[in-house]
Amino acid sequence: MTDHVALEPKWDLEDYQWSNYGMIYQITASGLELALGYEDAPYQYYKLRHWMNFGLFWLACIYFYRTLRLRFPDQDWYPLLGTLALVLSPRIFANGFYNPKDHVLLVFYLISIFTLLRFLKNRTWRNLLFHAFATGLALNTRLPALIVPLTTVLLLGWEFLRERKGNGKNIAWIAAYLPLSIAFMVPFFPYLWEDTFSRLISAFSEMSAFDWDSYVWLFGDRISALDVPAYYIPAWIIITTPILYLIFMFSGIYATGKNIIGSLKEFRFWRNDQELLDFAQLGLSTGPILVVILLGSTLYNGWRHLHFVYPGLIFLLMVGFEWAQQKWATRKPDNLKTRLWARPQVPGLILGAGLTLTALTMVIYHPHQYVYFNIAIQGKPLMTRFDMDYWGVGFREAFLELADQIPEGEVRSIKCEVWPCNDNFYALPPEAKAKLRLEGAWHKADYLATNFIWANTRYMVRDREEHFARPVVEIAPGGHLTVGIYRLQE
Numbered sequence: 375m376t377d378h379v380a381l382e383p384k385w386d387l388e389d390y391q392w393s394n395y396g397m398i399y400q401i402t403a404s405g406l407e408l409a410l411g412y413e414d415a416p417y418q419y420y421k422l423r424h425w426m427n428f429g430l431f432w433l434a435c436i437y438f439y440r441t442l443r444l445r446f447p448d449q450d451w452y453p454l455l456g457t458l459a460l461v462l463s464p465r466i467f468a469n470g471f472y473n474p475k476d477h478v479l480l481v482f483y484l485i486s487i488f489t490l491l492r493f494l495k496n497r498t499w500r501n502l503l504f505h506a507f508a509t510g511l512a513l514n515t516r517l518p519a520l521i522v523p524l525t526t527v528l529l530l531g532w533e534f535l536r537e538r539k540g541n542g543k544n545i546a547w548i549a550a551y552l553p554l555s556i557a558f559m560v561p562f563f564p565y566l567w568e569d570t571f572s573r574l575i576s577a578f579s580e581m582s583a584f585d586w587d588s589y590v591w592l593f594g595d596r597i598s599a600l601d602v603p604a605y606y607i608p609a610w611i612i613i614t615t616p617i618l619y620l621i622f623m624f625s626g627i628y629a630t631g632k633n634i635i636g637s638l639k640e641f642r643f644w645r646n647d648q649e650l651l652d653f654a655q656l657g658l659s660t661g662p663i664l665v666v667i668l669l670g671s672t673l674y675n676g677w678r679h680l681h682f683v684y685p686g687l688i689f690l691l692m693v694g695f696e697w698a699q700q701k702w703a704t705r706k707p708d709n710l711k712t713r714l715w716a717r718p719q720v721p722g723l724i725l726g727a728g729l730t731l732t733a734l735t736m737v738i739y740h741p742h743q744y745v746y747f748n749i750a751i752q753g754k755p756l757m758t759r760f761d762m763d764y765w766g767v768g769f770r771e772a773f774l775e776l777a778d779q780i781p782e783g784e785v786r787s788i789k790c791e792v793w794p795c796n797d798n799f800y801a802l803p804p805e806a807k808a809k810l811r812l813e814g815a816w817h818k819a820d821y822l823a824t825n826f827i828w829a830n831t832r833y834m835v836r837d838r839e840e841h842f843a844r845p846v847v848e849i850a851p852g853g854h855l856t857v858g859i860y861r862l863q864e
Contacts, residue, residue, distance in 0.1 A: 398514045398562040399478045402426070420801035424471055431470030434481040435461060438685050441488040442692060444495055445651050449696075455725070456692040462732045464739065464746035465614050465676075466684055471741075472767055473678065479519060480682040482512040486522045487658055487686065491651050494529065497543070499550075506551050510558025518682070521661050523555055525654060536642065590675050594759040596829060599674060604667045610677035611663075611687075617748050618728025622721075623687050625694030630656045652693055659686030675761035695725055735852075742768060742851035756854045758832050766794030766825045768849040768857035770801055775847045776821070776859055777806035787811045789819035789862065792827050816862065821846060823859045 403423055412418040438460055442453035461467060469477050489505035505526070512519035527548055534544040556574075560566050566573050589596050592606060612620065630652040637645050644650040662683050666673065673679055698721035736743050745762050756762060773788075780786055788810055790796050799812055813819040822841055826832050835842040835858065844861040 397564060398511065399426070399474060401562060403474075416800040417803055417807075420797075423474060427471055427474060427477065430478060430481045431467075434470075434484050434685070437485045437488045438688070441484070441491060441685075441689065444488070444491050445648065445689070446692070446696070452692055452696070455695075455729075456688055458729060459619065459691060459725075460685055460688045462729055462736065463615070463619070463684065463688070464732065464736050464743035466681060467736065468742070468744035468746075468767075469678065469681060472765075473681075475516070476678045476681050479512070479516040480685065482508065482515050483519050483522065483682040484685045486512040486519065487655070490522065490526055491654060494650055494654065495647055497547075502547055502551055503554065506554035507558050509551075509555040513555065513559040514562045516682075518662055518665075518679075521658060521665070523552060525657055525661070526551060529650075529654060532643070590673065591759065591761045594754075599672050601670070602673050606673060607663050607666060607677050607680055611680075611684075613747055613751050614677070615687075615748065616728055616732045617750065618724055618731070619688075619691055622691040622694040622698065622725060625698055626652075626690030626692070627656065627660075627694070629693055629697035630690065652690075655686050655689045655693075659683045659690060675764040695721055739851045741771075742849065742856065745851055745854060745856055747854075755836055757826050757856070758836055762854065763825045763849075763856035764827060766792055766798060766857065768851075769795045769798035769823060769825065772823065772847045772849050772857050772859050773798060773802055773810060774806055777802075777809045779846070780809040782809075785809055785811050786820045787813035787818060788821045788823050788859070789813050789816055791822060791824040791831070794825070795823045819862055821859050822862050823857075825857045826855070 403426060406422060406426075407413055407419060410418070410422070412422060435457055439453050439457045442456045446452035466480075486505070486508040489501070489508040493501040493505045509519070509522050509526070512522055530544040530548050534542075556570070560570060588599050590599050590602065590606075591597070592609060597603070597606070615623070630649075633645070633649050634643055634653060634656075637643050637649065644653045660683070662680060665671075666680065671679075702720050735746065739746055742763070744765075744767060745756075747756065747760070751760075776786070776788075786809065788795075788799070790799070790812060796812060799807065799810065802810070816822075824831055826835060831842075834840060835855065841860045841862050842858075844864075845858055846861055847859040848855055849857040
């Protein structure tokens with residue numbers, strides 16, 4: 375009788391590079407791919423994921439609107455205005471179409487914040503159950519979402535310690551919430567199926583100090599990703615957010631901080647439901663930024679790792695807008711010169727101008743809003759000062775333009791300088807791909823395709839040296855070069 379020996383997998387999940395990532399998005403995408411028969415169709419493979427990303431961003435907008443309704447129940451147009459500001463945020467909008475990692479976290483983090491704020495306003499077991507479910511999904515996407523259960527426990531625990539009378543339920547809610555959140559997280563997180571708690575701690579430790587020994591660019595400085603300065607994330611947020619949005623964001627942070635200081639006189643952090651929601655959102659938005667700075671976490675190009683805090687900043691933008699509206703409504707002009715400026719419509723006009731100008735800018739940049747910078751960034755070529763199209767999203771458009779230039783029946787070979795270039799080639803529609811061929815050897819290729827990720831290419835294209843003096847296609851949204859295809863042979 376033959377013994378049946380179980381075959382061991384060729385790789386160990388524990389040693390797999392991305393084992394400490396939840397797999398809810400990937401499992402869903404793979405299941406749909408198999409169900410639709412796309413496993414051998416690269417063009418459909420990528421198209422499916424673009425639709426999934428867009429659908430998730432659309433879902434996030436719905437929940438963000440509902441979150442703002444919790445905060446502004448009597449001002450119907452405030453939630454609409456805030457949701458519009460989220461959509462009209464160039465980098466967030468663009469990443470919502472193609473980013474399968476950071477923006478999946480943004481979606482589920484946003485949903486978990488909605489369920490938390492709803493629970494804080496209406497304390498029921500039903501709302502707690504939904505919050506635990508949303509927390510489990512958020513933790514399944516990326517572990518930085520741990521700040522959601524931490525905030526939940528701290529808020530309920532603080533209430534219990536400050537006023538034990540009437541808050542005895544808080545302990546029961548905490549006792550039920552934490553295990554429920556873990557139970558909802560584990561099914562789509564294969565790494566945690568064994569030795570759940572120790573692996574969870576291990577995964578968080580690895581995520582906070584991921585070993586990516588490369589470089590990032592900011593203000594012309596080439597910085598090690600393992601040792602980014604404390605100002606790295608705040609600087610990226612400030613230079614890639616529309617200026618007029620920033621005015622109201624800082625106003626919202628100021629107004630919330632002022633309320634917190636006023637509440638501290640009574641040994642509390644909030645005095646009513648609105649202040650509670652603002653306090654929670656302030657912590658959920660700025661807390662992750664402070665944690666990244668204090669831990670000295672490894673950060674990739676730009677601030678995409680922290681995109682998930684941005685909806686919270688838009689929430690604070692609307693808090694700042696409300697505060698400004700109230701301030702302007704109570705102003706009394708000293709003289710005729712200040713009468714116009716003192717009108718209560720001024721904050722609305724400022725924010726309206728910000729939304730309109732941003733919308734026009736997004737049209738100009740479309741579909742490359744992921745390299746948007748606000749008007750504070752001027753001067754030298756941006757590619758020599760900042761990380762631009764580091765994911766190489768623009769390669770697809772460049773390939774399509776190149777294919778249009780090639781006569782029917784002819785094929786040209788391309789040398790890709792970075793791996794995203796290859797992915798974009800496989801994502802091309804069949805008719806364009808038929809005219810192009812990837813080539814690994816420089817001397818055999820007709821063209822070089824690059825997104826200028828390396829320092830030498832940034833300066834060579836700026837000075838138009840060697841093959842960079844022979845451009846065939848260049849993608850330059852807003853006049854800023856991001857991707858190019860160059861003829862290698864004279």
